[in-house]
Amino acid sequence: MAETLTDYRLAREIDLKAFVAAALLEVGVAKPDAEIVAEVLVAADLRGIESHGVARLESYYVGRIKNGLLEPTPRVTTVIETPTSLVVDGGNGLGHPTAKRTMEAIMAKAKTSGAAFGGVRNSNHYGIAGYYAMLALDHGLIGVASTNSVRYGAPTYGRDMLLGTNPLAFAVPAKNEPAFVLDFATTTVPRGKLDVYGRKEKNLNPGWAIDEHGVETIDPNVALKGALLPLGGLGIDSGGHKGFGLGLLVDIFCGVLTGGKFGSDLPLLSDGPKPGGISHWFAAFRIDGFRDLERFKADMDTELRAFKDSAKAPGHDRIYVAGEIEHEKTEFNRKNGVPIHVKVWDGLEKMAGTLGIPFAIERT
Amino acid sequence: MAETLTDYRLAREIDLKAFVAAALLEVGVAKPDAEIVAEVLVAADLRGIESHGVARLESYYVGRIKNGLLEPTPRVTTVIETPTSLVVDGGNGLGHPTAKRTMEAIMAKAKTSGAAFGGVRNSNHYGIAGYYAMLALDHGLIGVASTNSVRYGAPTYGRDMLLGTNPLAFAVPAKNEPAFVLDFATTTVPRGKLDVYGRKEKNLNPGWAIDEHGVETIDPNVALKGALLPLGGLGIDSGGHKGFGLGLLVDIFCGVLTGGKFGSDLPLLSDGPKPGGISHWFAAFRIDGFRDLERFKADMDTELRAFKDSAKAPGHDRIYVAGEIEHEKTEFNRKNGVPIHVKVWDGLEKMAGTLGIPFAIERT
Numbered sequence: 001m002a003e004t005l006t007d008y009r010l011a012r013e014i015d016l017k018a019f020v021a022a023a024l025l026e027v028g029v030a031k032p033d034a035e036i037v038a039e040v041l042v043a044a045d046l047r048g049i050e051s052h053g054v055a056r057l058e059s060y061y062v063g064r065i066k067n068g069l070l071e072p073t074p075r076v077t078t079v080i081e082t083p084t085s086l087v088v089d090g091g092n093g094l095g096h097p098t099a100k101r102t103m104e105a106i107m108a109k110a111k112t113s114g115a116a117f118g119g120v121r122n123s124n125h126y127g128i129a130g131y132y133a134m135l136a137l138d139h140g141l142i143g144v145a146s147t148n149s150v151r152y153g154a155p156t157y158g159r160d161m162l163l164g165t166n167p168l169a170f171a172v173p174a175k176n177e178p179a180f181v182l183d184f185a186t187t188t189v190p191r192g193k194l195d196v197y198g199r200k201e202k203n204l205n206p207g208w209a210i211d212e213h214g215v216e217t218i219d220p221n222v223a224l225k226g227a228l229l230p231l232g233g234l235g236i237d238s239g240g241h242k243g244f245g246l247g248l249l250v251d252i253f254c255g256v257l258t259g260g261k262f263g264s265d266l267p268l269l270s271d272g273p274k275p276g277g278i279s280h281w282f283a284a285f286r287i288d289g290f291r292d293l294e295r296f297k298a299d300m301d302t303e304l305r306a307f308k309d310s311a312k313a314p315g316h317d318r319i320y321v322a323g324e325i326e327h328e329k330t331e332f333n334r335k336n337g338v339p340i341h342v343k344v345w346d347g348l349e350k351m352a353g354t355l356g357i358p359f360a361i362e363r364t
Numbered sequence: 365m366a367e368t369l370t371d372y373r374l375a376r377e378i379d380l381k382a383f384v385a386a387a388l389l390e391v392g393v394a395k396p397d398a399e400i401v402a403e404v405l406v407a408a409d410l411r412g413i414e415s416h417g418v419a420r421l422e423s424y425y426v427g428r429i430k431n432g433l434l435e436p437t438p439r440v441t442t443v444i445e446t447p448t449s450l451v452v453d454g455g456n457g458l459g460h461p462t463a464k465r466t467m468e469a470i471m472a473k474a475k476t477s478g479a480a481f482g483g484v485r486n487s488n489h490y491g492i493a494g495y496y497a498m499l500a501l502d503h504g505l506i507g508v509a510s511t512n513s514v515r516y517g518a519p520t521y522g523r524d525m526l527l528g529t530n531p532l533a534f535a536v537p538a539k540n541e542p543a544f545v546l547d548f549a550t551t552t553v554p555r556g557k558l559d560v561y562g563r564k565e566k567n568l569n570p571g572w573a574i575d576e577h578g579v580e581t582i583d584p585n586v587a588l589k590g591a592l593l594p595l596g597g598l599g600i601d602s603g604g605h606k607g608f609g610l611g612l613l614v615d616i617f618c619g620v621l622t623g624g625k626f627g628s629d630l631p632l633l634s635d636g637p638k639p640g641g642i643s644h645w646f647a648a649f650r651i652d653g654f655r656d657l658e659r660f661k662a663d664m665d666t667e668l669r670a671f672k673d674s675a676k677a678p679g680h681d682r683i684y685v686a687g688e689i690e691h692e693k694t695e696f697n698r699k700n701g702v703p704i705h706v707k708v709w710d711g712l713e714k715m716a717g718t719l720g721i722p723f724a725i726e727r728t
Contacts, residue, residue, distance in 0.1 A: 079655075080653070080654065080655065082478050082653050083477070083478060084448070084477055084478030084479040084649070084650075084653060085478055085479070085649070085650070085653030085654060087654050087655065113447070113448055113477060113478070113479070114446050114447060114448030114449055114477070114479075114480075114481075115448040115449070115477070115478075115479040115480060115481055115647075115649075116478075116479060117478075117479055117649045117653065117654070118654075119654065154677075155671050155674065155683050155685075156683065156684075157676060157677050157680040157682065157683045157684070158671070158674050158675060158676060158677060158680075158683045159674075159675050159676065159677050160674040160675045162670065162671055162674055170613055172613075172616055180612070180613070180616065182606075182609040182610070182612075182613055184603070184605075184606040184609060188596070188602050188603050189602075189603070205601050205602055207571075207597075207602050208602070210677065213677075213678060214675070214676070214677030214678055214680075215677070215678060231595065231596055231603045231606055231607075232552070232595055232596065232603075233571075233597075233602065237569055238552055238553075238569055238571050238572070238597065239548070239552050239553070239595045239596075239607075241548075241684075241686070242546075242548040242595055243595075243603075244686075245546035245548060245685075245686040246546070248544070248546075248667075248671065248685060248686065249534055249536075249544070249546055249686075251667065252536055252544065252664070252667060255667075256660065256663045256664055256667050257651070257654045257655070257660065258654060258655070259654075259655045259659075259663075262663070262667050263666065263667045263670035263671070264670045264674075283479075283649075285448070285449070285479075285481045285647075286448075286449070287621070289444070289446050289448060289449030289481065290444065290449060290451050290481070290482075290483065290621045290622060290623075291443075291444065291451065291621065291622070291623045295623075296620065296621065299620045299623075299626070300616070300620055302627065303612075303615065303616060303619075303620050303626050303627045306526065306627035306628045307519050307522070307526055307612065307627070310519065310522050310523075310524040310526055310628075311522060311523050311524045311578070312521060312522060312523065312578070313518075313521050313522060313523050313574065313577075313578030313579070314577060314578055314579060316521035316522075316578075318521065319519050319520065319521045319522045320520075320521070320605075321519075321609075321612060322605070322608075322609040322612065322613075
């Protein structure tokens, strides 16, 4: 990346959250809901996942509410509930509040019953999947979260955009080591990466994307008219069918299982957002259903350290396990301020003006 | 592959199973256990996954029992049991019988409670993970199975072999379409692929393996002294860290969670098998905890067809969803006979002589 720290301003976490909540309140979102969205978006910025943070506040959330595409005060209903399952209809509301409450309900069921699964249908973009999986960490549970999304990716041997970036997230606690938090898109790269490479006139890597005819391309501008490839890349030789399988699994778990939209009924970027087009899926289970929690956590430290302390490849002095970089960024950003790109900062300030709310984000 | 059908003989399924069971009986395995191993190994050959079929009967199972590395009549014990969990100690026995019985017990718990998880520690190689996930298909359940394995793979930015091929398998039923069965190693390729390319003096693809210093190599003979790369390949640009994360997740679920061996305590190929070094992990949950089973299955047909009927990339006339090729091979091989490579066939015949049992496999 050619971007430097001078492209960023450091915001006070508390101010940033308050601003996000205020903007959402202004377009009619209830305060408890707005606060959850603020928490999830700022969590992404803290973790260094800018693409899923406050940068999306206007285009994904405030703008869609203003355009009538997303219900600010949705009618959220329970579709089915058992001691080990829960499916909620999100009423075409913001993804974050309903996702958080549903995961919390599933966790409560898992605490009582040992294991539980569930999902939300008729919802919208919910930020980072990892946030919901991580809710389980302090409760002696292993958490799993997933969501389907706008379609960007093609199946192996295909060329139609049929798959979202469909992330899967798993969170497993450790004792002294940071928790293991695996949160990944099942496409090789996110679509935003094509935009970035296009702006920089850089070639893509092979295995990232195809053109509109289904032929692999390294030209970002051609790729933007084509489709993303699944994790593993083109064809089956390097495992593209595995990434395709994982992406389809996510669409089955989120869309088909909850009775939500799936497959070719999911939104395409070119169509614009499809109200309630997104579904989420969650699972949680008790670690002490397997073994003593404290001994498990101690062994998790041993496991994670075995990888981190193992021999490094030339040119590398650290091996990171899943979630470690994001954990370190969060600790750093909590202390020093949340880095917000100047363009995003200016966008938030402009949005404040349009909404007629104060822009009171202090720089640290 | 340069191999042709003339390199294969077609065996009667019933004979092949009877032979596998007879060989195991001869080295002291109880009949019900031997029959389960036979079923799982032949299921792999039927599905076209030769590497996990009867080809391994001598080296992985019969030979290890004869060498005292694997208990023919293990003391299998319950470590922990709750209404939604079960952990079993496999007593260093054959993986297949204990894995099958444990998955069946977990499925029974899931039927009663809605969801259940569990595992087996102190076990050995159990064949294809997909077999155990697929047990769920006729019970209105979604099945998940996994196992850790001998170490072949390096973490992202590392060079030590710390990860097995650590497969993950998911089975989801459909109505008229074949079930969705995703069963994949979390390394880019299995180690056997390096052997095959070495014999054929073919270059590997980039992203498959590194040399002993941690540098990517396309020389199969160099790679055989190095390590496999995780799904996604070298480094993080094409998602190698995602495959690494999945492989580590499998080791956590199988090894750490069950109280079994994990990380650097897992066997290395060069050490030879480590008794009881392998652990398995399973999950099952009720589809009707989410929605009506029959409507779900009908929607699964729609979902799978959407992918299969979508536009094809140049040079391809079919898009296969996970499990479809294996389903078609099983149907074909059930009718026409199970293809067994002549070298494997001859090996079985030789083993029959050594064990002093009849070799009565009819060719179809």
